[in-house]
Amino acid sequence: xxxxxxxxxxxxxxxxxxxxxxxxxxxxxxxxxxxxxxxxxxxxxxxxxxxxxxxxxxxxxxxxxxxxxxxxxxxxxxxxxxxxxxxxxxxxxxxxxxxxxxxxxxxxxxxxxxxxxxxxxxxxxxxxxxxxxxxxxxxxxxxxxxxxxxxxxxxxxxxxxxxxxxxxxxxxxxxxxxxxxxxxxxxxxxxxxxxxxxxxxxxxxxxxxxxxxxxxxxxxxxxxxxxxxxxxxxxxxxxxxxxxxxxxxxxxxxxxxxxxxxxxxxxxxxxxxxxxxxxxxxxxxxxxxxxxxxxxxxxxxxxxxxxxxxxxxxxxxxxxxxxxxxxxxxxxxxxxxxxxxxxxxxxxxxxxxxxxxxxxxxxxxxxxxxxxxxxxxxxxxxxxxxxxxxxxxxxxxxxxxxxxxxxxxxxxxxxxxxxxxxxxxxxxxxxxxxxxxxxxxxxxxxxxxxxxxx
Amino acid sequence: xxxxxxxxxxxxxxxxxxxxxxxxxxxxxxxxxxxxxxxxxxxxxxxxxxxxxxxxxxxxxxxxxxxxxxxxxxxxxxxxxxxxxxxxxxxxxxxxxxxxxxxxxxxxxxxxxxxxxx
Numbered sequence: 043x044x045x046x047x048x049x050x051x052x053x054x055x056x057x058x059x060x061x062x063x064x065x066x067x068x069x070x071x072x073x074x075x076x077x078x079x080x081x082x083x084x085x086x087x088x089x090x091x092x093x094x095x096x097x098x099x100x101x102x103x104x105x106x107x108x109x110x111x112x113x114x115x116x117x118x119x120x121x122x123x124x125x126x127x128x129x130x131x132x133x134x135x136x137x138x139x140x141x142x143x144x145x146x147x148x149x150x151x152x153x154x155x156x157x158x159x160x161x162x163x164x165x166x167x168x169x170x171x172x173x174x175x176x177x178x179x180x181x182x183x184x185x186x187x188x189x190x191x192x193x194x195x196x197x198x199x200x201x202x203x204x205x206x207x208x209x210x211x212x213x214x215x216x217x218x219x220x221x222x223x224x225x226x227x228x229x230x231x232x233x234x235x236x237x238x239x240x241x242x243x244x245x246x247x248x249x250x251x252x253x254x255x256x257x258x259x260x261x262x263x264x265x266x267x268x269x270x271x272x273x274x275x276x277x278x279x280x281x282x283x284x285x286x287x288x289x290x291x292x293x294x295x296x297x298x299x300x301x302x303x304x305x306x307x308x309x310x311x312x313x314x315x316x317x318x319x320x321x322x323x324x325x326x327x328x329x330x331x332x333x334x335x336x337x338x339x340x341x342x343x344x345x346x347x348x349x350x351x352x353x354x355x356x357x358x359x360x361x362x363x364x365x366x367x368x369x370x371x372x373x374x375x376x377x378x379x380x381x382x383x384x385x386x387x388x389x390x391x392x393x394x395x396x397x398x399x400x401x402x403x404x405x406x407x408x409x410x411x412x413x414x415x416x417x418x419x420x421x422x423x424x425x426x427x428x429x430x431x432x433x434x435x436x437x438x439x440x441x442x443x444x445x446x447x448x449x450x451x452x453x454x455x456x457x458x459x460x461x462x463x464x465x466x467x468x469x470x471x472x473x474x475x476x477x478x479x480x481x482x483x484x485x486x487x488x489x490x491x492x493x494x495x496x
Numbered sequence: 497x498x499x500x501x502x503x504x505x506x507x508x509x510x511x512x513x514x515x516x517x518x519x520x521x522x523x524x525x526x527x528x529x530x531x532x533x534x535x536x537x538x539x540x541x542x543x544x545x546x547x548x549x550x551x552x553x554x555x556x557x558x559x560x561x562x563x564x565x566x567x568x569x570x571x572x573x574x575x576x577x578x579x580x581x582x583x584x585x586x587x588x589x590x591x592x593x594x595x596x597x598x599x600x601x602x603x604x605x606x607x608x609x610x611x612x613x614x
Contacts, residue, residue, distance in 0.1 A: 083576045179513060265506045265589060266523075305506065305521070308560050312519020314510035315564050318555050331557050362576075370579060406572065406579035414581045416591045418546045434579035476577050479513065 047232045049225055049249070050281045053077040053124075054256025056084055056101050062256065062279045064110045067120055069295030072281060073232070075115065076224045077124035078254050079104065085218060086362030086475045088128035089162070089193035097137075099130030100215075105137050108213075109145070115212075116147035122213045123203060123224045129162075129193060131155045131217045135494050138213065148496045154206025156216040158489035161194040161359060161482070168486065175359060175480040184480060190364040192475060196482060197358045199324030201237070202489035203227035209493050218360060220323050222250030225282070233286050237325070244328035244350025245288030247321065251328075252292055252310050252345070253280040259292060259310040261300030266309060273299025289346035291338050302341040311335075324357050324484065326350040356481040365476035366403065367443045370434035371450035372410075374463030377427050381412050383458035384431040390457050391433060391449055400445055402437040430463065436474065443471050497604040500596045500612035505531060507589035516548075516570035516585035518592045521562040528561040530607055534597040540565055543595045565592070 050072040052063035056079040066075055079101040092099030104126035115122060127134040135155045142148045161168065165188065168175065175184035175194075184191070195218035204227045206214045216224075226246035229235065235242045252259050259280045261271040278298025284290040292307055294300060311330065315321070318330035327350060334347035375383040388407045395405070408414035410430035412422050435446045447469045454464055501507075501520070504527050509518045520535065522528040537554040544552065550568025557564060571585055572578040582588070596612055604611070 263508070263586075265508060266521075308521050308562060309506065309508040309519065311560060312517075312521065312557070312562050312564055313508045314512060315517050315519060315555075316512065316566065318557050318564055331559055333559055335560065365577060368577075368579060404572070404579060408581055410581065415587045416547075416594065419543070419591050419594050432581065436577070436579055474577055476573075477513065477575060 044286055047074070047229060047284045048072045048281055049074040049076055049228055049284065051076050051078070051253035051256055051279055053079060054254065054258060055079065055081055056103060058256050060103070060107065063107045065298070066279055066295070067111050067114050067118070069278070069298065072120055074228045075111070075120055075122045076253070077104065077122065077126060078221050078224060080125045080128065080218060082360055082477050083362065083475060085129060085195050085360060086192045088130070089362070092130055097133050100128040100134035100137070101126040104134065105141050108138060109141055112142055112151070113146040116150045121207070121228070123228060124214070125216045125219055125221070125224060127155070127215045127217045129160055129195070129217060131157050131215050135215050138215070139494060139496050143496050151213065151496055152211045153494045154209065154211025154214040155492050155494060156198070156202040156206060156214065156219065156489055158202070158487060159195045159198050159218040161196055162191070165191060165194055168482065173482055173486065175361065175482060178479040178481065184361065184478065187363045187478065192362045192364060194359060194361040196487045197324060197360065198487060198489045199223045200227035200230055202491050204231045205491045206493070207231040209491065211493055221254040222247045222323055223325065225250035225253065226325055229284055238352070240326050240350035240352060241348060242288035243326035245290065245348040246284070247323055247326060247328045247350070248330070248333055248345060248348050249282045249284060249290050251321070252307060253282055255310065255313065256280070257300060258313065259307055260294050260302050261306060264306045264309060266305035271301045275299060288348065289344065292343045292345065293341055302343055304335055304337055304343055307335060307343045322353070324353055326353055355484050357484050357487055359480045359482050361478035361480060362475050363478055365474045366436060366438040367440050367471055368434060368436040368474050369443050369447050369469040369471050370432060371447065371469035372430050372432045372463065373450065373453055373461050374428055374430045375458065376460045376462065377425065380426045380429040380460070381409060381422070383460055384409050384429045387431050387453050387457045387461070388433060390453065394449055395446060398445060400442040402435040402442060404436045406434045408432040440471065447471060497599050497601050497609065498596050498612045499599050499604060499609045500594070501535065502593040503610045503612060505593065507592050509585050509587070509589035509592070511571060511575060511585040514569055514571050514574040516567040516588045518565045518567065518588050519562055520565065520592060521560065525561045527607060527609070528558065530599060530609065531563055532556060534599055535563060535595065539597065540595070547591070
């Protein structure tokens with residue numbers, strides 16, 4: 043029988059189910075545990091944390107979760123690959139080692155740290171050298187918002203993770219890398235796939251795409267026949283069983299809830315998709331129109347036939363910058379005439395803001411229970427039991443946003459009747475952190491790997 | 497015959513910047529050609545006319561019996577900037593499933609499509 047590598051996904055974003063990593067390690071045989079913590083906006087939050095505390099800047103949940111997972115993982119030889127390092131992979135590794143010193147088998151721990159994705163200290167040097175870091179959609183050069191940049195990280199691919207694994211790391215911690223590299227790298231390491239084996243690399247990318255959002259491929263957030271998906275309170279996170287030729291089966295541990303079928307896996311394949319013929323990664327361009335998918339028994343879906351082509355010479359860069367302020371306030375209006383009353387309250391707030399002479403980039407109103415999710419496409423019954431007025435403002439004038447936060451609660455005594463739900467207090471003013479996607483030449487990014495032990 | 501997408505397809509949606517993607521998948525493989533023929537870029541543009549600010553792109557995935565739509569200018573500036581409840585386009589999928597297409601009776605009967613009466 044040919045060899046199979048089993049990779050389990052234990053976290054689809056920072057804030058995902060805390061129990062999942064431990065359940066993946068204890069629920070059955072796996073070779074790797076992959077944990078994805080970093081969404082686009084996460085890096086800027088972590089950068090702010092590190093500015094306040096130089097020891098912070100990584101996903102702290104990772105340390106807590108590893109406390110429950112690490113002894114069993116080290117004993118069974120399960121290796122962990124996680125992008126928990128955020129903007130401080132070294133700090134994350136040090137925290138892991140400090141925690142692990144009290145655990146069984148800690149002498150076996152070898153932590154591989156991947157760094158080099160952080161471009162924040164290099165932005166001016168890069169711009170001076172002619173790298174515009176232009177916005178991928180608008181084309182504007184980064185210099186237009188340079189002073190407000192909070193974080194800048196290149197999405198690195200599989201090679202540094204492979205290097206860490208080749209140097210016998212059993213926990214690999216990265217900063218910003220592609221989610222899919224967390225899956226592809228162990229496969230390239232285990233099977234020795236060459237870096238130009240485009241079809242097998244593309245297959246690894248597809249495997250990564252399917253499992254990187256955790257239980258979204260095992261029955262979570264699944265629209266197909268959703269009400270019959272069993273036992274979601276006990277949902278099993280996805281596992282890919284990959285063969286040497288790159289084909290793989292998506293499954294989950296026996297005895298767990300949820301469902302793995304062609305319908306659900308197909309939903310996940312089209313999630314966050316752009317042009318399906320060109321799924322760009324730094325390692326390979328995968329063609330999602332070549333994917334073949336078939337039923338392989340209960341809670342098993344087979345994926346094969348994926349084609350890939352060489353990547354470009356660019357890396358994507360994720361940049362976050364300050365872009366003003368926002369606040370959102372809510373009130374709840376009850377039957378009768380709930381929607382009409384909420385609309386009247388909205389009109390009154392807007393009129394008062396105008397009288398105060400306040401200006402905003404945007405005032406946005408939603409009527410939750412009526413049109414908040416589908417807007418004018420929604421069909422609204424004659425009688426609604428209740429409607430939540432949700433009004434938000436955005437702009438650069440912090441004082442104006444703060445004044446807005448004082449204009450919501452007064453509606454309780456000065457507006458239409460039948461209003462409640464204001465007990466949460468005044469809306470909070472939040473700083474807006476905007477996202478600036480850019481490309482940079484691959485040649486200027488030099489990821490590095492170091493190995494740490496207890 | 498009027499046919500509602502909710503009755504012949506399922507969907508999942510997500511975001512990329514200010515763009516929403518909606519993957520639309522036929523509930524039965526033999527209904528995929530119906531999606532290709534009648535859920536056109538033009539029809540979807542019309543459906544979302546008062547919802548999104550930008551244009552619509554459509555891609556075909558016959559291997560998955562699915563279409564992928566990109567709805568540009570759909571999120572009020574995108575993920576962290578937007579004031580929308582649906583900041584990350586999670587429920588654009590079901591907004592798409594509200595779309596009602598018109599299929600010639602003979603073709604609809606032959607394909608066994610469920611009629612939408614409303």
